[in-house]
Amino acid sequence: MGETRHGYKPETIEAKWQDYWLRNHTFKAVDFDASRPKLYVLDMFPYPSGAGLHVGHPEGYTATDIYCRYKRMRGFNVLHPMGWDAFGLPAEQYAIETGTHPRDTTRQNIENFRRQIRAFGFSYDWEREINTTNPKYYRWTQWIFIQLHKKGLAYLEEVPVNWCPALGTVLANEEVVNGRSVRGDHPVVQRPMKQWMLRITEYAERLLNDLETLDWPEGIKEMQRNWIGKSTGAEVVFDVVNRDDTITVYTTRPDTLFGATYMVLSPENPLVDKLTTPKQREAVRNYRETTSTKSELERTELSKEKTGVFTGAYAINPVNGENLPIWISDYVMMSYGTGAIMAVPAHDTRDFEFATQFGLEVRCILEPDESDAADAGVSRNALLAGQQCWTGDGVLINSAGTQGLDINGLSVESAKEKTIRWLEESGCGKGAVNYKLRDWLFSRQRYWGEPFPVVYMEDGSVKLLEESELPVTLPELDDFRPTGTGESPLAKAEDWLEYVDPETGMKGRRETHTMPQWAGSCWYYLRYLDPNNTDAFCDLEKDKYWMPVDLYVGGAEHAVLHLLYARFWHKVLYDIGVVSTDEPFKKLVNQGMILGISYRDSQGRLVPNDQVEETDGVFYDRNTGEELEEFPAKMSKSLRNVVNPDEIITRYGADSFRMYEMFMGPLEAVKPWQTRDIEGLSRFLGRTWRMIIDDETGEVAGAVTDAAMTRDQERVLHATIKKVTEDLEGLDFNTAISQLMIFLNEFSKAEVRNREAMEIFVKLLAPFAPHICEELWERLGHADTLAYEAWPEFDESKMKLEEVEILVQVKGKPKARLMMPVDADRETMEKLALADADVQGTLEGRDVVKVIAVPGRLVNIVIK
RNA sequence: GCCCGAGUGGCGGAACGGCAGACGCAACGGACUUAAAAUCCGUUGAGGUAAUACCUCGUGCGGGUUCGAAUCCCGCCUCGGGCACCA
Known part of the structure; x- marks a missing residue:
């Protein structure tokens, strides 16, 4: 820091103003304020880890804070809350290792996070702070589960789940990557277990369609579309030779029925037992055993070579009555479609690989356009001979059958339509839609999560608790280790487990599973609206006032799961009439990783x-x-490249930190952190201080007077108001800061600086660097916070020049720069340009073909 | 393999189809200072040239559209993210 007594000292002024804002409840959001438009700006709330905040957290938080502060100055009633997504594995793992109760770890971590977040001076309404692990909060998470159950959207099912022996728990598909746990990288195996499932698939169509209504990044919407994975095609029923059984397959290519040469069932398909002939039983049994012990990793990674076994049975192709051998193979998944396929090796690469592997027939029934095939490097003759595979478009051939269907000569599209019509008329199938999206596995075998409001009664029934019996709180435990049996540590809480029905006196045992971490974050944005309500999770009138969330900012790692799950719950709540909007988050922005x-x-x-x-x-x-x-x-402990925000704030102050994070580049971009670059922003704030304050006295500098601005200064001032305002609306913070720097460069060199211009500048800078601006505002003689001062307006007429520099190009190359009246029309510009001596020199002896004049910009002379 | 996104000075990054490199960092030169820090002023895409005049080249690569392309179109390459036997 400088030696001057009254220089810029972030450490003093930042503490001072943070304290001021808290004491005065400066950022309290007012329910039902009809005098101002409302604005709900939400950050993805953090999991308070033991490691504390990293520099990635404050990136999004700073962006939303700047936006909120700006919007308050534009007269909006802003709701900007913060809370803690505090259930989760790390606190529990820590408890297992040290015996410390997760509640204690969580409390300490939250305190640390709150301290760190407050040091940034974010304008949260702290009176609305929430914590997903508070029974007063998770009571309502349980309540929502009851509503889901009432709607038939929660059900128990014995499902093969991802069992992780090392963690002693079941994991959701998204918690497993390449057959290993995301957390801890332990092996994961398949194992059947009774689990709570949520019927998100029932909402697949709406979750897909309503994406259209959202102002979200196109990439995120596309990821959700892919995740939902809607496809259209047909279900086709195949009779089995000499048996009563039928096999139903789902296909997106009903047009290729005539090319089917065999069938494949998933090894897990229950039909396999029924269909397998005695001769093949041994081989089938062996194959199923091998695949069941294969991890997900092996099933996908070792898939270069297709494997499978013939069942000995045959199915009948409904279009031509041909017998098709039925195989089993692990390239067919039980969890998608019907767990069975018709194989068309000539027109499906996977089937082609399999057919080649086992010498099965490849029958070409689709002829591509010659040039299409050539472009793809495919030979038509090889294709027709069944030596190559074609998955593209074309014209149907060899596709007329004994059963009355003839699609020869049709395009793929019309052949599909005609086949589906035929299937429906002949009762062999129907048009069908399929989704990749699967129901949501909602049980975890863990302690540190929301208990289910569920009891298994003596008579075998499953009882959902009454709302009056909520919350079901977590029992005290000393030992948090998993039981290893698949039950959660809650199974050890003997007293807690026992339940007696208050009406019938029947005994029961409580559900020992807990909910996944996603549960609490599925609806937290609603609790902020009414955090202390004990009668409802949120008052509907408050919901009507504040919802939807106008801007939601967070990391792209939540592109699919959190956002899809939250949308699902929200739609259910909408359907039962307890919220007023059918989508929760109107606009979404992902900040890029640092x-x-x-x-x-x-x-x-x-x-x-x-x-x-x-x-x-x-x-x-x-x-x-x-x-x-x-x-x-990527910042990681092992690379020792993690930047600690506390150290940066101590060295440079929160205002410099905030500005640096916003100046690094566009909010959405991935950007590398360079601590030395923050100096530039620190210097900028120091110069800002000295532009206004005499650092010998601490008073407003003598150069700051009421003297009129020069034309240039006036122009820069209004250009700055315009640029900063527009950039704030578009969340283009980096370019807004550049403009503020241009202002500073212009005014700080001046001998006298107009006081009003200084005040406007302080207001423009305030959203970005609120502490220094509050301090400057006070020293400029204002008693109140500037948080609600009116945002400056720009005057377009003050930005006008009388003359502008016009570029004169010859054949697109810059030749001269001429001053011309701003409002010169095309002819005038052309005349002035052609009259210029330099230009004439260049044009000597050449024919002018054409002159293009763009008013206010340039003249381009085209010559031969 | 498929689907997104991105490639611009030494670095982070700016540029409604209209002077590429705003703004900042770093570097270099200068002022102030006994000295350093801080601060202030200046230079800074590459090459040619005595030169700050001037010329040539230049936004991943190859084509195209246009008076004019970092920007639009076609084909590649590289990097990042997502999905991954989805029938």
């Missing part, structure tokens, strides 16, 4: 930062002496 600076050697290996030495701007590996290249990489 990477750390790392180093890599010539082989591309990343070297931890504490092993790197710098000499004259070149980096070396301390151990090998090898020269290293700077390289941005």
Whole structure:
């Protein structure tokens, strides 16, 4: 810091104003304020981990904070809350290791997070703070579960689940990657278990269609569409030769029925037992055993070669009565469609691989356009001979059957339609829709989650508790280890388990599973509206006032799951009439990840930062002496490239930190953190201070007077108001800050600085750097916070020049720059340009073909 | 393999189809200082040239549209993210 007594001292003014805002409830959101438009701006609330905040958290928080502060100054009643998504595995793992109750760990972590977040000066309404682990909160999570159950959307099912022996729990599909747990990277195996499921598939169509109504990044919407995975096609019923059984398959290509040469069942398909002939029984049994012990990883990674076994049975192709051999193979999944397919090797790459592997017939029934085939490197003759596979468009051939269907000569599209019509008329099938989306596995075998409001009664019935019996609180435990049997640690809480029905006196045992972490975050945005309500999860009138969320900002890692689950719950709540909107989040923005600076050697290996030495701007590996290249990489403990926000705030202050994070680049972009770059923003705020304050006295500088601005200053002032306003509306914070810097460069060099211009500048900067601006505002003689001062308006006429520099190009190359009246029309511009001596020199002896004049911009002279 | 997104100085990044590199960092030169820090002023895409005049090249690569392309179109390459035997 400078030696001056009254220089810019973030450490003092930031504490002062944070305290002021809290004491004065400056950012309290007012329910039902009809005098102002409402604005609900939401951050994805954090999981309060033991590691504390990292520099990625405040990126989105700063963006929304700037937007909120700006909108308050534009007269909006802003709701901007914060809370804690505090159930979850890490606190429980810590409890297992140390015996510390997750409640205690969670409380400490929340305190630390709150302290860190407050140090940024975010304008949250702290009176609405929520915590998903508070029984007063999760009572309502349980209440919503009861509503789901009442609607028939929650059911118990024995399902093969991802059992992780090391964690002693079942994991959801999204918690397993390549057959290993996301958390801890332990192996995962399949195992059947009775679980709560939520029927999200019932909402698939609406979740898909309503994406159209949302102002979300196109990429995120596309990811949700892919996740829902709607496809249209047909279900076709195949009779089994010499048996009563039928096999129903789902296909998106009913037009290829004539190309079917065999059938495949998933190894898990219950029909396999019935159909397998005695001769094949042994082989089938062996195959099923092998696949069941295969992990998900092996089933996908080792799939270069197709495997399978013939069942000995045959099915009848309804279009031509042909017998098709029925195989089983693990390339057919039980969980998608009907767990059975008709194989058309000539027109499906997977079937083609399988047929080639086992010498099955490949029958071409679709002839592509010659040039299409050539483009794809496919030979028509090879195709017709069944030596290659064609999945593209074309004209149907060899597709007339004994049963009255003839689709020869048709395109794929019309052949599909005609086949479906025929299937429906002949009773062999029907048009059908399928989704990749599956029902949501909602049980976890863990302690630190919401208990289910469910009791298994003595008579075998399942009882959902009454609303008056909520909340079902977590029992006290000393030992948090998983039971290893698949039951959660709750199974050890003996007294807690016992339940007696208050009316009938019948005994029962409580559900020992708990809800997944997603549960609490599925509806938290509603609780902020009415955080202390004990009669309802949220008052409907408050919902009507505040909802929907106008802007939701968070990381792209929640692109699918959190956002899809929350949308699902919200639609259910909408259907039962307890919320007023059918979508919760109107506009969504993903902030890009902030990477750390790392180093890599010539082989591309990343070297931890504490092993790197710098000499004259070149980096070396301390151990090998090898020269290293700077390289941005995801922040991680192992690379030691994690930046701690506390240290940055101590060194530079929160205002500089906030501004740096916004100046790094566009909000949505992935950006590398460079601590030295923050100096530029720190310098900017120091210069801002000295532009207004005399740092010898701490009073407003003598240069700040009521003297009129120069034309240039006036123009820069209004251009700044315009640019900053427009950029704030578009969340383009980096370019808004650039403009503020241009203002500072213009005014700080001036001998006298107009006081009103200074005040406008302070207001424009305030959303970005609120602490220093409050302080400057006060020193400029204002008693109240500037949080609700009116946002400056710009005057377009003040920005006008009388003359502008017009570029004159010859054949697109810049030749001259001429001053012309702003409002010069095309002819005038052309005349002025052609009259210029330099231009005439260039044009000497050449024919002017054409002159293009763009008013206010340029003149381009086209010559021969 | 499929679906998105992105490639611009030494670095982060700006540019309604209209002067590429705003703004910042770093670097270099200068002022102030006993000195340093801080601060202030200046230079800074590459190459040619005595030159700050001037010329040539330049937004991943190859084509195209246009008076004019970082921007639009076609075909590639590389990197990042997502999905992954979805019938």
